[in-house]
Amino acid sequence: MYFILDLLLLGCINAIMAAGVNLQYGYNGLLNVANYTFTAIGAYVAGVLTLGKAPQGTSWIGGWSLPWYVGLLGAGVAASLAGLIVFLFSIRRLRSDYLAIVTVAAAYIFYNWATADQGLFDGGNGIFGVPYIFGGSTITTNEYAALLLIPTGAILAICVWLSRRIFRSPFGRLLRAVREDEVVVKAFGRKVWHSQLKIYTLGCFMSGLAGAMFVFYITAWSPSAFLPGESFFILAAVIIGGTGNYWGGVLGAFVVVEGLNELTRYLPNFGYPADFGAGRVMLIGVGLLLVLRYRPEGLFPERWLHWYERRPVTLPVTLRRRPLPTAVTDAEGANR
Amino acid sequence: MTISSGEDPKTLLEIRDVGFHYGGVWAVRNCSFNLAEGKVTGLIGPNGAGKSTLMEILSGFLRAAEGGIFYQGEDVTRVGPVGMASRGVVRTFQDTRLFARLPVIENVMIAAGDQRGESAFRSMFWRRSWREQELGLRTQATELIEWLGLSSHIYEQAGTLSGGQRRLLEIARALMARPKLLLFDEPTAGVFPEISQLIATRICEVAEQGVTILVVAHNMGFLEKVADDVVVMAEGKVLARGSLDYVRAHEEVVAAYLGMPRMSKPVGE
Numbered sequence: 094m095y096f097i098l099d100l101l102l103l104g105c106i107n108a109i110m111a112a113g114v115n116l117q118y119g120y121n122g123l124l125n126v127a128n129y130t131f132t133a134i135g136a137y138v139a140g141v142l143t144l145g146k147a148p149q150g151t152s153w154i155g156g157w158s159l160p161w162y163v164g165l166l167g168a169g170v171a172a173s174l175a176g177l178i179v180f181l182f183s184i185r186r187l188r189s190d191y192l193a194i195v196t197v198a199a200a201y202i203f204y205n206w207a208t209a210d211q212g213l214f215d216g217g218n219g220i221f222g223v224p225y226i227f228g229g230s231t232i233t234t235n236e237y238a239a240l241l242l243i244p245t246g247a248i249l250a251i252c253v254w255l256s257r258r259i260f261r262s263p264f265g266r267l268l269r270a271v272r273e274d275e276v277v278v279k280a281f282g283r284k285v286w287h288s289q290l291k292i293y294t295l296g297c298f299m300s301g302l303a304g305a306m307f308v309f310y311i312t313a314w315s316p317s318a319f320l321p322g323e324s325f326f327i328l329a330a331v332i333i334g335g336t337g338n339y340w341g342g343v344l345g346a347f348v349v350v351e352g353l354n355e356l357t358r359y360l361p362n363f364g365y366p367a368d369f370g371a372g373r374v375m376l377i378g379v380g381l382l383l384v385l386r387y388r389p390e391g392l393f394p395e396r397w398l399h400w401y402e403r404r405p406v407t408l409p410v411t412l413r414r415r416p417l418p419t420a421v422t423d424a425e426g427a428n429r
Numbered sequence: 430m431t432i433s434s435g436e437d438p439k440t441l442l443e444i445r446d447v448g449f450h451y452g453g454v455w456a457v458r459n460c461s462f463n464l465a466e467g468k469v470t471g472l473i474g475p476n477g478a479g480k481s482t483l484m485e486i487l488s489g490f491l492r493a494a495e496g497g498i499f500y501q502g503e504d505v506t507r508v509g510p511v512g513m514a515s516r517g518v519v520r521t522f523q524d525t526r527l528f529a530r531l532p533v534i535e536n537v538m539i540a541a542g543d544q545r546g547e548s549a550f551r552s553m554f555w556r557r558s559w560r561e562q563e564l565g566l567r568t569q570a571t572e573l574i575e576w577l578g579l580s581s582h583i584y585e586q587a588g589t590l591s592g593g594q595r596r597l598l599e600i601a602r603a604l605m606a607r608p609k610l611l612l613f614d615e616p617t618a619g620v621f622p623e624i625s626q627l628i629a630t631r632i633c634e635v636a637e638q639g640v641t642i643l644v645v646a647h648n649m650g651f652l653e654k655v656a657d658d659v660v661v662m663a664e665g666k667v668l669a670r671g672s673l674d675y676v677r678a679h680e681e682v683v684a685a686y687l688g689m690p691r692m693s694k695p696v697g698e
Binding site: 255265273274276277279291337399 | 488490509510511514515519520522526527528529530531532535538539540542544545546547548549551552553556559563584586602606
């Protein structure tokens with residue numbers, strides 16, 4: 094039972110991360126290779142906000158024993174701010190292709206900073222003893238996982254709902270247009286980086302929320318939990334699931350991160366345990382290659398979401414316009 | 430001597446001694462001419478004449494190294510593409526640039542300006558504020574697509590269209606932006622004659638509505654149909670301007686096209 098709960102809970106957390114990455118990469122083409130770093134920032138901030146003072150021999154900032162929902166919100170805000178800083182260092186000055194490189198640098202900088210700075214999050218030891226958000230100390234691990242599934246599932250549902258709303262809106266259309274060709278979007282009078290900034294920070298916010306739920310679940314966080322390579326799994330989940338499709342990331346998170354990672358436990362063991370772990374990563378790599386080769390749009394392609402094809406235009410008569418070209422027929426026309 | 434912007438009320442755009450160089454090689458130099466409001470002006474010249482560079486400068490993607498550009502009397506020499514677009518200057522591209530994975534209708538709808546639903550907050554939490562506008566835009570886009578003969582492809586991904594259909598879609602997208610000045614960069618390049626004919630017809634219809642159009646083209650038959658007059662460029666400069674018949678008979682133009690030595694006759698109308 095615990096195995097299933099654990100699988101569902103981690104699947105939901107990964108799916109929240111994937112929803113954030115899908116907003117950035119799937120909708121807008123911003124390759125965020127440091128997505129797991131923003132999750133880590135969220136986890137640390139949620140941890141130190143809800144934890145009490147650091148015990149003897151350890152040290153971390155915060156320690157104010159705030160309610161869990163404050164920690165959750167703080168995690169999202171902190172991850173967004175970190176995303177904002179990374180974005181301002183890269184996008185404003187470089188083309189978005191280079192964001193990937195800048196985010197890798199940011200991931201290593203934060204990883205080394207968190208490891209080396211004892212006063213921040215207790216360096217390599219990390220934070221521990223994050224209180225359960227439900228049930229106090231009497232609750233069993235099983236019960237806690239079951240209860241935690243409710244807010245985690247709710248957050249995932251909200252993230253997918255927001256992604257869906259964005260996709261169906263003119264803002265979503267603008268984001269996808271920027272992904273396709275920034276130059277043309279500029280030629281139609283849009284400041285490309287405005288939309289990129291908004292979606293990038295929103296994606297980081299979701300990663301931060303995922304980090305908070307993660308630390309509320311495992312109750313500890315340290316640099317070993319967010320090795321820079323971890324981001325690869327979330328990116329792989331989004332690509333395999335289907336970039337640009339809000340269901341794709343969720344599917345990918347469950348299939349790739351949970352499915353491949355967990356179901357391979359049942360494979361016959363061989364060699365050293367380290368070999369076995371490497372074998373799982375290789376399996377994900379092969380899966381990624383196969384999807385890119387045979388289904389480059391992912392398992393759930395974006396084009397499946399072209400919802401308006403089935404929706405007739407039902408306009409009030411007052412909104413109907415005269416036949417086009419409308420370019421100059423109204424008061425703001427070219428003759429002015 | 431150039432005419433001061435604003436003196437002639439019919440001048441929409443004035444290009445005054447504009448120059449631009451790529452790392453020391455001048456692509457456009459001492460280029461001057463005006464665009465009269467509501468007219469279609471053809472821009473022709475041999476390869477490397479600087480036509481496309483001039484289009485880039487006029488749409489704000491390149492900044493003139495010298496000279497000035499005046500749009501409705503305003504100096505827009507240092508205005509970028511976003512600023513030019515907001516002033517009603519809309520362009521198409523020499524190599525069609527579409528949003529390949531977006532459906533045709535979205536390619537057109539994106540061009541409309543002042544879309545309330547492009548706010549992140551409104552898109553998520555306040556749909557009512559933009560829904561009616563969106564439906565209106567959708568109707569307009571549908572009509573434009575029909576007008577250009579693409580209605581059977583309206584929900585297809587733009588990347589699946591043929592070369593001629595892509596050109597038509599670019600035109601639809603440009604018109605959706607409600608332009609005052611349209612810059613067409615070779616709208617009939619690589620296009621089937623029937624579609625080329627349709628494009629010519631539509632351009633004439635748009636011009637009749639008062640939109641000013643500058644069109645780069647190599648197809649003289651096409652220009653004969655659409656252009657009121659023609660500017661000829663060679664080696665970054667304006668060689669001649671006038672009716673198509675006039676420039677056809679112009680010795681320097683003939684020399685530039687056929688690669689013969691230049692005559693000493695002064696350039697001008």
